[in-house]
Amino acid sequence: MHRRYFPEDFIWGAATASYQIEGAYNEDGKGESIWDRFSHTPGKILNGDTGDVACDHYHRFREDVKLMKELGLDSYRFSISWPRVLPEGKGQVNEKGLDFYKQLVDQLLKAGIDPAITLYHWDLPQALQEKGGWANRDTAKYFVEYANLIFKELGDVVPLWITHNEPWVVSFPGHAFGEHAPGIKNYQTALQVAHNLLLSHGMAVQSFRQLGLPGKIGITLNLTPVYPFSDNEADQKACDLQDAFINRWFLDPIFEGSYPEELHQIYRKKVGEFIIKNDDLEIINQKIDFLGINYYLRLVVKHNPDYNIFGVETVKPEGREYTEMGWEVYPEGLYDLLIRLHKDYAPEALYITENGAAYQDQIDADGRVHDQKRIAYLKAHLKNAHRAIEAGVPVKGYYIWSLMDNFEWAFGYSKRFGLIYINYDNQQRILKDSAYWYRTIIAKNYIED
Numbered sequence: 001m002h003r004r005y006f007p008e009d010f011i012w013g014a015a016t017a018s019y020q021i022e023g024a025y026n027e028d029g030k031g032e033s034i035w036d037r038f039s040h041t042p043g044k045i046l047n048g049d050t051g052d053v054a055c056d057h058y059h060r061f062r063e064d065v066k067l068m069k070e071l072g073l074d075s076y077r078f079s080i081s082w083p084r085v086l087p088e089g090k091g092q093v094n095e096k097g098l099d100f101y102k103q104l105v106d107q108l109l110k111a112g113i114d115p116a117i118t119l120y121h122w123d124l125p126q127a128l129q130e131k132g133g134w135a136n137r138d139t140a141k142y143f144v145e146y147a148n149l150i151f152k153e154l155g156d157v158v159p160l161w162i163t164h165n166e167p168w169v170v171s172f173p174g175h176a177f178g179e180h181a182p183g184i185k186n187y188q189t190a191l192q193v194a195h196n197l198l199l200s201h202g203m204a205v206q207s208f209r210q211l212g213l214p215g216k217i218g219i220t221l222n223l224t225p226v227y228p229f230s231d232n233e234a235d236q237k238a239c240d241l242q243d244a245f246i247n248r249w250f251l252d253p254i255f256e257g258s259y260p261e262e263l264h265q266i267y268r269k270k271v272g273e274f275i276i277k278n279d280d281l282e283i284i285n286q287k288i289d290f291l292g293i294n295y296y297l298r299l300v301v302k303h304n305p306d307y308n309i310f311g312v313e314t315v316k317p318e319g320r321e322y323t324e325m326g327w328e329v330y331p332e333g334l335y336d337l338l339i340r341l342h343k344d345y346a347p348e349a350l351y352i353t354e355n356g357a358a359y360q361d362q363i364d365a366d367g368r369v370h371d372q373k374r375i376a377y378l379k380a381h382l383k384n385a386h387r388a389i390e391a392g393v394p395v396k397g398y399y400i401w402s403l404m405d406n407f408e409w410a411f412g413y414s415k416r417f418g419l420i421y422i423n424y425d426n427q428q429r430i431l432k433d434s435a436y437w438y439r440t441i442i443a444k445n446y447i448e449d
C-alpha cells in the first residue's frame with residue numbers, strides 16, 4: 001500500500017455553523033435571525049424542521065469539545081451567530097451571547113484545538129433584514145462593526161478568521177431562487193447582495209489589518225469545477241459561462257479587482273445594473289492570507305438556448321455515483337480545482353474549509369454507524385488534495401463538513417453529513433466509523449491507497 005504523507009504542519013479539522021447546530025434560538029437575549037424567520041415560515045423547510053433546538057450545542061458545547069479532543073482535531077471551524085451577540089445587528093451587545101463564544105474558545109484552547117471562526121454563515125439579524133438586509137449597502141458597515149466587536153474580544157487567541165461562508169449561496173439561492181433565507185426571488189437584488197457581501201469582506205479585512213491582529217484572515221467560497229458535456233464550441237462556451245456564474249464572479253473581484261466582463265454584460269442586458277461605488281473594487285481586492293474553498297461536486301453542462309438566461313443546462317452523467325444531496329462524487333474535481341486556483345489566482349495559501357458527503361446513516365444492531373461510503377468519499381478527496389500538494393499547491397489544511405449531523409438548510413435534518421451521528425430524539429452523540437477512521441488519519445498524518 002502506498003502511503004501519502006501530508007506536510008508536518010498540515011491542519012486536520014472539522015467544521016460546523018451556528019444556525020445548524022446551536023439551537024437556543026431565542027435564549028439568553030439572542031435576537032431573531034433571518035433563518036429563524038425563514039424556518040418558521042410554513043413550506044420553506046422539509047418536514048417543517050427548524051433550528052430552534054438543532055444539536056443543542058449551545059448547552060452541550062463542553063461535551064462536544066471533548067469529542068473533538070477525542071478525535072484529535074488540530075482545529076475546529078465554527079461560526080458566530082451575529083444576532084446572538086448583537087440582537088438588533090448593531091448597537092447594544094448581548095453579553096450572555098458573547099460569553100458563550102468566549103467560553104467555547106476557552107474550552108477549545110484548553111483542549112489544544114485551534115479555533116477557526118467564520119464571522120458570517122448566513123444567519124443575518126432579522127432586524128437588519130427589515131432595513132433591506134444585504135441588498136442595503138449599510139449592512140456592510142454594520143458587518144464591520146460586528147466583526148470589530150469579535151476581533152477585539154477574540155482576536156488575540158484565534159489564529160484563523162473567515163469573513164464570509166459561500167457568498168454565492170447567500171446571494172443566489174437566498175435572493176434569486178428564493179430557496180434560502182430571506183427567500184427573495186429577484187436576480188437584480190441578488191447581484192447587489194453579492195456586491196455588498198464582497199464589499200463587507202474587503203472592509204472587514206482592512207479593519208483586521210488596522211487592528212494589527214496576529215491571526216490570518218480570508219474568505220470561504222463554494223467553488224465548483226465545470227466541465228463541458230461535449231467538446232463542441234457551444235458546450236465549451238456554456239461551460240465558461242457557468243464557471244463565471246459560480247466561481248469567477250467572486251474570485252475575480254477578490255483576486256483581480258474586477259468582475260468577469262462578459263458575464264457583467266449579460267447581466268446588464270438581461271437583469272439590470274447593480275450599484276458599484278468608485279473605490280469598491282479596490283476595497284474588495286484586499287490582499288488575503290488564504291482562500292477557503294468548499295468543495296462538494298463538479299458540474300457538467302451543455303448549451304441549451306431555452307434553459308435559462310445563460311442558455312446553460314446542467315446534466316447528470318450516467319454511470320456515476322451520487323450522494324444523498326444528488327451531488328456527483330467526483331474527487332478528481334478537487335485536484336482540477338486546486339490546480340486551476342493555483343495557476344489562475346495564486347492565493348498565498350488554501351484551506352479546504354468544507355468537504356464531505358450526506359449518506360443514509362443508521363445505527364446498526366451493534367449500536368455503531370458503519371458509514372463506509374463516507375470513508376471512501378473522504379479518502380478519495382484527500383488523495384486528490386495530496387496530489388495537488390505534491391504538484392506545488394499550498395493547501396494548508398482540511399476541514400470535514402461536518403463534525404456532527406445538523407440542520408442542512410432547506411433539507412432540514414433529513415441530510416446527515418456528520419462524523420458524529422446525532423439522535424435528535426435524545427441528543428445522544430454517536431461517533432460514526434468515519435470519526436474513528438479520521439482519528440487514525442490525523443494521528444498518522446497519511447492516507448494509504
Ligand SMILES: CCOCCOc1ccc(-c2cn(C[C@@H]3NC[C@@H](O)[C@H]3O)nn2)cc1
Pocket residue numbers: 017020165166169173177179222294296354401408409
Ligand atoms: C441552481 C439552483 O440552486 C439552488 C440551490 O443552490 C444551492 C447550491 C449549493 C448549496 C450548498 C449547500 N452546501 C452545504 C453547506 N455548505 C455550508 C454548510 O452550511 C453546509 O450545510 N454547500 N452548497 C445549497 C443550495
